[in-house]
Amino acid sequence: MDFAVSFSFLLLFMIMLTMWDGVQSFKPSGWTKASATFYGGGDASGTMGGACGYGNLFTNKYGTRTAALSTALFNDGNACGQCYKIMCDYKSDPKWCIKGVSVTITATNFCPPNYALPNDNGGWCNPPRQHFDMAQPAWEKIGLYHAGIIPILYQRVACKKHGGVRFSINGREYFELVLVTNVGGSGSIDAIWIKGGSSDWAAMSRNWGANWQSNAHLNGQSISFKVRTSDGQTLVFPDVVPSNWGFGQTFSSHLQFT
Incomplete structure (x- = not known):
């Protein structure tokens, strides 16, 4: 690869990085x-x-x-x-x-x-x-x-948080009520999807406040979440909940919104 091609790839990467950073950082409002x-x-x-x-x-x-x-x-x-x-x-x-x-x-x-x-x-x-x-x-x-x-x-x-997003699972069999806390960036969530280790992604619905619900049967499966905040940022939290989870437990991720 010659110098001109290498420089073009570098320039494209820098442009993409700038666009990504612009999308991913929450921008404050006016007063x-x-x-x-x-x-x-x-x-x-x-x-x-x-x-x-x-x-x-x-x-x-x-x-x-x-x-x-x-x-x-x-x-x-x-x-x-x-x-x-x-x-x-x-x-x-x-x-x-x-x-x-x-x-x-x-x-x-x-x-x-x-x-x-x-x-x-x-x-x-x-x-x-x-x-x-x-x-x-x-x-x-x-x-x-x-x-x-x-x-x-x-x-x-922007909300500045220490550590990652946290998921607390309550409910009962065939009903998961998930409280999502410690959310950085915009701080608020407008959509969540849930996925068991042996199932497909399914949209959750807001039950009340910061609690989201699913009617799936995910007992014995690891659980992943896909979360979209109110400013359009989306993160996937793969297998953040291990397969031996139980109701009443809270699980912390290593990922955070900005």
């Missing part, structure tokens, strides 16, 4: 105005569980930097796992905002509407209002406790 309150107590103990199904937020590596999203943001659970950079809008409320500080949170819960109260006086999570009910420790990074509610600016950002 949007919203509002924020807090819940869960100073130790965030009241934030455990929630509408995304993450259970113990400490065990599942979400900690105290979390929030419940209003109807307009939660999107029927499609926003579960998404990450947002939030800062208090100091120009709008210098009395209660902490200036120049931001905090990044993960969406782990739903803030239900309260139609008995108006949107601007207690019904903070009523549609179409964009609102974050943040874990108290996260909220206090950007606002003063006695404010109760503050105006904010938020930006959706």
